[in-house]
Amino acid sequence: MTTRTEGPGAFKGTVAADGTAPAGGPSGALLSPDLIDALRGAGTPQTLQRGEVLVTEGSAADAFFIVLNGRFIVFHGARPIAEIAAGEPIGEIAFFAGGSRTATVTAGRAGQVLRITRDSYRALCDRVPGLPEAVIAALAERLRRSVPATASLKPRPGDVIGILPAGGGRLDPAFLAALGDELGRDGSVVTLSPDEVGAAMDGGLGARLAERGLAGRTVVLSCADPSAEPEAARRVFDTADTVLLVLDRRHGGAAPGPSALEAEIAATFLPQSVHLALLHAPGTTRLDGTAQALEGRAPGIHHHVGMDNAADIARLSRFLRGRAFGAVFGGGGAFGTAHLALVKALAEHGVTIDMVGGASVGAAMGGAVAMGLGPDEVLDRCDDIFVRSRAMKRLTVPKHSILDPRYFDDQLRRHYGEIAIEDLPIPYYAVSTSLTRNDLAVLRRGALWRAVRASSSIPAVFPPLVAPDGEVFIDGAYIDNVPVETMRGLKPGPNLVLSLEGKRDWRVMSDYDALPGRGRALAGALLGPLVKRVRFPGISSIMTRSMIVNSERRLANIDPGSDIFVPVSPLPGMGFLDWTRGRRLYEATYARASAALAAEADAGATGLDLLRRAAARLSAPEAAG
Numbered sequence: 357m358t359t360r361t362e363g364p365g366a367f368k369g370t371v372a373a374d375g376t377a378p379a380g381g382p383s384g385a386l387l388s389p390d391l392i393d394a395l396r397g398a399g400t401p402q403t404l405q406r407g408e409v410l411v412t413e414g415s416a417a418d419a420f421f422i423v424l425n426g427r428f429i430v431f432h433g434a435r436p437i438a439e440i441a442a443g444e445p446i447g448e449i450a451f452f453a454g455g456s457r458t459a460t461v462t463a464g465r466a467g468q469v470l471r472i473t474r475d476s477y478r479a480l481c482d483r484v485p486g487l488p489e490a491v492i493a494a495l496a497e498r499l500r501r502s503v504p505a506t507a508s509l510k511p512r513p514g515d516v517i518g519i520l521p522a523g524g525g526r527l528d529p530a531f532l533a534a535l536g537d538e539l540g541r542d543g544s545v546v547t548l549s550p551d552e553v554g555a556a557m558d559g560g561l562g563a564r565l566a567e568r569g570l571a572g573r574t575v576v577l578s579c580a581d582p583s584a585e586p587e588a589a590r591r592v593f594d595t596a597d598t599v600l601l602v603l604d605r606r607h608g609g610a611a612p613g614p615s616a617l618e619a620e621i622a623a624t625f626l627p628q629s630v631h632l633a634l635l636h637a638p639g640t641t642r643l644d645g646t647a648q649a650l651e652g653r654a655p656g657i658h659h660h661v662g663m664d665n666a667a668d669i670a671r672l673s674r675f676l677r678g679r680a681f682g683a684v685f686g687g688g689g690a691f692g693t694a695h696l697a698l699v700k701a702l703a704e705h706g707v708t709i710d711m712v713g714g715a716s717v718g719a720a721m722g723g724a725v726a727m728g729l730g731p732d733e734v735l736d737r738c739d740d741i742f743v744r745s746r747a748m749k750r751l752t753v754p755k756h757s758i759l760d761p762r763y764f765d766d767q768l769r770r771h772y773g774e775i776a777i778e779d780l781p782i783p784y785y786a787v788s789t790s791l792t793r794n795d796l797a798v799l800r801r802g803a804l805w806r807a808v809r810a811s812s813s814i815p816a817v818f819p820p821l822v823a824p825d826g827e828v829f830i831d832g833a834y835i836d837n838v839p840v841e842t843m844r845g846l847k848p849g850p851n852l853v854l855s856l857e858g859k860r861d862w863r864v865m866s867d868y869d870a871l872p873g874r875g876r877a878l879a880g881a882l883l884g885p886l887v888k889r890v891r892f893p894g895i896s897s898i899m900t901r902s903m904i905v906n907s908e909r910r911l912a913n914i915d916p917g918s919d920i921f922v923p924v925s926p927l928p929g930m931g932f933l934d935w936t937r938g939r940r941l942y943e944a945t946y947a948r949a950s951a952a953l954a955a956e957a958d959a960g961a962t963g964l965d966l967l968r969r970a971a972a973r974l975s976a977p978e979a980a981g
Contacts, residue, residue: 377436387572394487395422398480399470410446413460418449419420419473426467431460435912439464451492479900509626511656511848512677514598519578519591519622521655522603522632523612527580531602531635531663537871538673539576545574545677574677575688582617589617599630600676603649606637606663611649618653628656628846633672638664646778647801657711659847660781668781671710675847682843682851683725687716687812687833687925689932690941693735694924695721697945700731702852705953708968709852711783713843715832718854719786719811723772723804726784735942741767742935755821764818765809772805780804786811787832787839791820797827797837798842814899838905840919850964851919855911856926862901866891897932919963922971948974 401424404410410421410428412876423442430438437459440446446469450457472480481487519535521527536547577606582780583588593599599621603611614622621630632655643660650658657675661668674680685695695718714722724734741747747767747944752760777784778801789812790797795947799807810829821829832839840854871892893901911921927944930937952973953966 362770378828394480394484395472396470398425398476399472400476401468402471403468406463406465408463409626410461410463410469411457411459413452413457415457417447417453417455417457419471419529420447420448420451421471424470426469427464428461428467428469429464431462432458445604463735474841492537510806510844511626511678511846513676513848514574514596516575516577516596517598517600517603517676518592518596519576519600520582520592520617521580522601522615522618524583525599525602525604525612526613527578527602528604528635528663529580531661532578532580533664534669535673536576538669539574539676541673544573545576546573559935577939582615593617593621597629598624598676599671600633601653602633602635604635605645605649606635608645611645614652616915618656622654626656627654629696630655631672631675632657632658633661636660636662643779643781644776648775650778650801652951657783658778660779660782669710671708671782674710674849676805678848680847680849682711682713682847682849683709683722684840684843684851685712685714685718685722686717686837686838686853686855686923687714687831688837688856688926689717690930690935690938691856691924691926691932692717692721693942694736694945696731696734697942698852698854698922698949699725701949701953703731704950706749709782710849711843711847713785713787713839713846714811715837715839716812716814718838719832720808721784722784723808726780726782727772727775727804728781731942735939737771738935738938741771742938748933748935756815760816760953765805768809772808774805775800775804777804777807783846785839785842787836787842788813788821788829789832789834791828792826793832795828796832796839797840798839815901819820834902834906836910838911840914844917844919849918852967853919853921854924855921856924864893884890901932918964920967920971924973 402410402421404426411417413432415811422445423440428440428446429436430440440461446461447457451474517539519527519532537649539545540547548573575595577592579585579589579592601618601621605611632650632653634643634649636643640662646658646660659668659672659675661672668791671680683699685692690921695714709725712722713719721734724737729737741764745767747764748759750760750763751758752948759826777799778864784800784804786799786807788797788799788807797810799810806821810823811832812818813830815830815834823829836842838853840853841850843851924945926935927941930941949970952970954967955973956966959969
C-alpha cells in the first residue's frame with residue numbers, strides 16, 4: 357500500500373504507508389531515483405528524535421535536507437504551518453537563494469534526514485550530469501503548485517505617477533502646482549512638466565534622472581491637455597505605472613463620460629493602479645452626483661478634493677505615494693464605542709485617517725467617521741439609537757427575527773441620511789456576508805445606511821437585508837470580523853486595525869439540565885419575575901459571541917506586516933449588546949489611549965513609531981486589565 361505525499365517540498369512522490377522512502381528514492385518524484393541515490397552518496401545522514409530542532413528560523417541556510425524517513429513539522433513563530441514527509445526536501449529555497457531560514461523545523465517523530473552542504477552539492481553537480489537542471493525543474497514545479505494558493509495581488513505605489521485630465525478636459529495649473537508641492541514635500545519626488553516629458557523620454561528617463569542627481573526618486577509626469585498634446589499624453593500613458601485622472605466638478609452639472617484615453621487606461625492598467633480625483637469648487641460642503649460621474653469608470657479608488665482644501669490634497673498625495681493611513685474597525689456590538697475613543701485620541705495627537713472600513717458595528721462607526729462626524733457626536737447618536745430609543749429592545753413576533761427591523765432601519769436612515777458611499781469625503785467600505793454568493797461582499801457603492809444595515813444584520817436578531825436584485829446579506833462578521841485584507845487589497849500603506857480582545861475564556865456557570873422547556877419558557881416571558889429564571893446566554897449573545905471565534909481564527913493567520921493591531925478590551929462584565937455602558941467604555945478607552953500616546957510622545961516617539969509603541973502599551977496585560 358502506498359500513500360501520495362503532498363507538502364511544501366519539491367521532491368514529491370509515493371512513499372510507503374510507514375512513511376519511509378522506497379529504495380532508490382520515491383517513485384514518481386520530481387528527481388529521478390538515480391539522482392536521489394546520488395544525493396544519498398553526497399550527503400550526511402542525520403537522525404533526530406521527536407521534538408528535536410532541525411533548523412531554526414533566522415539561522416543561516418548553509419545546507420538543505422531530504423527526509424529519508426519520519427515526519428517533520430514546520431513552524432512560523434509558535435504556529436505550525438506544514439508537515440514534511442519522506443522524500444521531500446527541507447530548506448532548499450533558502451539554500452539556493454542564499455538567505456536565512458524563514459521557519460523552524462522540528463521532528464514530529466523519530467526520523468532521519470540527509471544533510472547536503474553547499475560544498476558537497478557543488479562537487480556533486482560536477483560529477484552528476486543533469487543534476488542542476490533537475491533541481492531547477494523541481495523548484496519550478498514547487499512554485500507552479502503554489503500559484504493557485506497565492507493571495508490576490510495587492511496594490512503597490514508607483515515609481516512613475518502620471519497625471520491626466522478625465523472627460524476630455526484640461527488640468528488646472530493651480531491644482532497641479534498644489535499637488536506637486538505636496539508630493540515633493542519630503543524631497544523624494546521629482547515632477548516633470550509637460551514640456552519636459554518628451555525630452556526626458558528621448559534621453560531615457562532613468563538616465564536623465566541620474567544625470568540630474570535624482571536617481572531613485574519617484575517621478576511625476578503630467579499632460580495638461582491631451583487633445584492639444586497627444587504625443588505628451590501618450591508618453592505619460594506609456595511611462596506611468598500609477599495614473600491619477602482628474603475630473604473637474606467645480607461647475608456642477610452632469611459629468612462628462614470617459615474619454616478615449618480613459619478607456620484605454622481602463623483596458624490596460626490594473627484597477628488598483630488607477631485613481632480618480634473629483635475636483636470641487638472652493639467651499640464645497642455637499643458632495644453629490646458621484647455615482648453619475650463614475651458611470652463607465654472603474655478606478656481603484658476615487659477621491660473628493662476641494663480646490664482650496666489643503667487636507668484633501670495632502671490625503672491624495674499620501675494615496676499616490678502609498679502612504680495613506682487606513683483604519684479597520686472590527687465588529688462587536690456596544691464594544692464599538694471603543695473605536696470612537698481611539699479615533700478621538702489619535703486625532704488629538706495629529707493622526708489623520710485617510711480611509712476607513714469595517715464589519716458589523718465597525719462598519720457603522722467607520723461610516724460615521726467617513727462622513728466627517730466627530731467621535732463625541734457619533735457617541736451621542738449611539739446613545740440616541742440604542743439607549744434612549746432602545747432599538748435593540750424592541751421585540752417582534754419571532755418569525756423572521758427577534759427584534760423589530762423597521763424601527764432600527766428608521767433610526768439608521770435618520771442618522772445617516774440618504775448619503776451615498778461614493779459621496780463620502782473619506783474613502784470607505786463595509787463588508788457583509790452574502791448568502792447568495794456564499795462569499796464576502798465588499799460594499800463601496802449605494803446608500804450608506806443600507807451598507808451599515810447589511811453589515812450588521814445579526815442572524816435571528818435581525819432579518820437579512822435583501823437587495824433589489826435579490827442578493828441576501830447578513831452580518832459581515834461571520835466571514836471576516838476584522839476585514840484588514842480588504843483594506844490591503846484597496847491601497848498600500850499602513851493601517852490601524854482595531855479588533856475585539858477575545859483571549860479571555862467565556863464560561864457560563866449554569867446548570868444546562870435546568871434549561872426550561874417551551875411551556876416554562878413561555879410562562880417566564882409572560883409572567884416575568886414571578887417565574888424563577890435560569891441564568892443562560894440568550895440567542896443574541898451566542899450569535900454575537902461567535903464573531904470573536906471567527907475573528908481570532910482569522911487574525912491568527914494574518915501577517916501583521918506594517919499594520920498596527922490594537923485589541924479592544926471591554927469593561928469587566930460588559931455584554932455585547934450592553935449599550936448602557938457604551939459611554940463608560942468610550943471614556944475608559946479614551947483615557948488609556950491618550951495616556952499611552954502621551955507617554956510615548958514625551959519619550960520622543962513620532963509618526964508610526966508613536967502609534968506602534970502606544971499600541972504595545974495598550975496590548976500589555978496590565979493595560980487590558
